[in-house]
Amino acid sequence: MKEYQPTDATTNPSLILAASKLNHYQHLIEKAVNYGTVQEQINSAMDKLCVLFGCEILKIIPGRVSTEVDARLSFNKEASIEKARQLIKLYEEEGIHKDRILIKLASTWEGIQAAKVLEEKYQIHCNMTLLFNFAQAVACAEAGVTLISPFVGRILDWYVANTDKKSFEPKEDPGVISVTKIYNYYKKFDYKTVVMGASFRNVGEIKCLAGCDLLTIRQV
Numbered sequence: 001m002k003e004y005q006p007t008d009a010t011t012n013p014s015l016i017l018a019a020s021k022l023n024h025y026q027h028l029i030e031k032a033v034n035y036g037t038v039q040e041q042i043n044s045a046m047d048k049l050c051v052l053f054g055c056e057i058l059k060i061i062p063g064r065v066s067t068e069v070d071a072r073l074s075f076n077k078e079a080s081i082e083k084a085r086q087l088i089k090l091y092e093e094e095g096i097h098k099d100r101i102l103i104k105l106a107s108t109w110e111g112i113q114a115a116k117v118l119e120e121k122y123q124i125h126c127n128m129t130l131l132f133n134f135a136q137a138v139a140c141a142e143a144g145v146t147l148i149s150p151f152v153g154r155i156l157d158w159y160v161a162n163t164d165k166k167s168f169e170p171k172e173d174p175g176v177i178s179v180t181k182i183y184n185y186y187k188k189f190d191y192k193t194v195v196m197g198a199s200f201r202n203v204g205e206i207k208c209l210a211g212c213d214l215l216t217i218r219q220v
Contacts, residue, residue: 008063010104010127010149010216011053020049028052046070047083051090058100066102066127067091074106074130080114088124102127102147107136116143129198137182141191148193149216150179152209153201170204183212 020029031052054065067087073079084103091101103118105111107128115126125146131137132151140148152175159174160166170176183195196214200206209215 002060006061009057009061010066011050012068047087047090051087055094055096058096064100064102066104068104071106074108075110077110077114080105080111081117084118084124085122098124104129107131107140112139112143115145119144134181141186141193145193147196149196149198150182151199152176152179152197152205153199156201170208173205176205176208179209
């Protein structure tokens, strides 16, 4: 991150797991494990660890970091709201204002409704993930969420696995087409929700979506 100097950043469970195995971050593991009561220690430690990694990232970037609500809560609106507020509280305990945080929620119906409450009632900004189709994108925009992360590569993966066509030029890539349609719809109807293309499989997809509001790109 220091080398490429991105504006914003995101975390996800697989990246947290990979980083947790490095000796360099053992001090974060120890701090997370010691957080919370004995009964709550496992859940509290995982939440705290995600927040601590987020805090480390915020030392590097000028913008916001996204932290994910446990995917097991994807179909539970109230539990998602509670978990999101807890994550924000943990950030505030570390001296980080909620305006620098995006709470990642799955774009299920319950997740979208949770985001609507978080945005309107608690002024907590949300990043809607696991977004694969136009209907989800429209529902997110209608809910007034801050940002969506429509997947590109995972849509391509599905087409490669389930159709006879096994390769696509970037401009005909179904994931690229999906995000382009969403982006154009948002601009046409003046939705304020930010479109951040995600889950790329090749550089061609990225180049085709240059001009999208934001792109989240991993180092290769």
